[in-house]
Amino acid sequence: MLVANGLECVRGGRRLFRAVGFELDPGTALEVQGANGSGKTSLLRMLCGLLAPAAGEILWNGADIRTLGEAYRGELVYLGHQNAIKDDLSALENLLVSETLAESAVTPAAARDSLARLGLAGCADLPTRVLSQGQKRRVALARLLFRERCRLWVLDEPFVALDQQAVREIAAIIAAQLGGGGIVVYTTHQEVAVAAPRRTELRLGR
């Protein structure tokens, strides 16, 4: 269970939000909404422990995430608005590196399969610098297929740059994770229906 209490975010001397709190049970989707600059990304980074809140606390199963360290990071998948893929490595190499680091049981064959599922069968061996924006996003999203065991997914604009078919595919992957008792926190500016046993919305900004 993920609990946030009285979170406050200050960036560059300006307060973006204060007193933000929520409780997310397994199987809950939290959609974070708000205008540009309202602090959505900052909130997501706080949930990952990348950004320290100016006030408030974030608890994972009752323990502060700052004291949990690696145990918490093992439960977490974060997809930032940057794809975190290396231009000079192929899609396959990128996926193998990130999944080896995450301690997923990954083999080249399995990685190839999951890239194929996201429509990247023909370009798994190309350096990602020659791929389109949407294809790069798909490479980044392919990680999700290996992270069912992670109980918390934090996704910053997962659907950006994707075509409609890929959006449906990713929405289905997220729905399956929620159905399996995972927690998913995400932001999106697109109208995407994500099927969830429970869903909550959080609106940042005035």
Added chain:
Amino acid sequence: MSASAPLAAFACVLRRDLLLALRRRSDVATTLFFFVIVVTLFPLGVGPEMSLLRTMAPGVLWVAALLASMLALGRLFAGDYADGTLEQLVLAPHPLGLLVGAKIAAHWLVTGLPLVLLAPLLGLAFDMRAEALGTLTLSLLLGTPTLGLIGAIGAALTLGLRGAGLLLSLLVLPLYIPVLIFGAGAVEAVAGGLGPGAHLSVLGALLVLALFFAPWAAALALRISLE
């Protein structure tokens, strides 16, 4: 988590960074060329007086190696920072110091080790004697990893700042002084007929100290820079 997991993560980052360096060979070449050019400028500027060149050689080679490795520091974390992979490294379920250590090791293998191997060749141009050349290589072998380790802390601290390059050199060069003194000192001691043992021991001690502390300090600095 199995016992070999941290090792696998270390190997994974090391392999990735070496592979990236292999795909972008020009980055490595610029550091080497810089080293060669700086070293060859001195005989051109000072004139072809052999005894003078021989006296200057240890200092010149060491200062050039120091500047070259500092020049390469900017690339240590900048690429990963720009494309978001650094965030993923920080969020990986492993001690960040270990992963940073792997990055520093890869960085030294592609920028430090070639300097070490090239230095004796350049030393020949300064008419250095054989034992002095041997000591030069050994002192660089012990010293350049320390430069990389100390520099990593500076690179992590200045990550994402405007004018990071200049700030980095101001931050890191003073910390390089002990390595320079004992590194060049070892070669001068041999040239003067003394043993290099004491100097090399100090260099070794500095390396052990840096190996122990620098990756964790750099990891801490990275977390701050990412906020």
